[in-house]
Amino acid sequence: MAVINLREYDEKNTSIRRSWKSHYFQGTTGGRETSVTLIETFLQRDYSGEWIDGVSFLYYDNEIEFFHVEGLSKIQYR
Secondary structure (H helix, E strand, O other), X not given: OEEEEEOOOOOOOOOOOOOHHHHHOOOHXXXXXXXXXXXXXXXXXXXXXXXXXXXXXXXXXXXXXOHHHHHHHOOEEO
């Protein structure tokens, strides 16, 4: 299983307008899209070779607890 610890690209650069917390995790549609994209990108379900059997996501070393990305708060299996 892979553990992916999400962090913001550059916390000191305030000119970056998109962040996990304030952009990609917000809204029902955007949050769902982010969840599916991250999960499917790492699991590579169509790949038939040897690969990870699951993926877990963290945000700054902590469980993800945002409303619209609930799928990222639990282990996702192939």
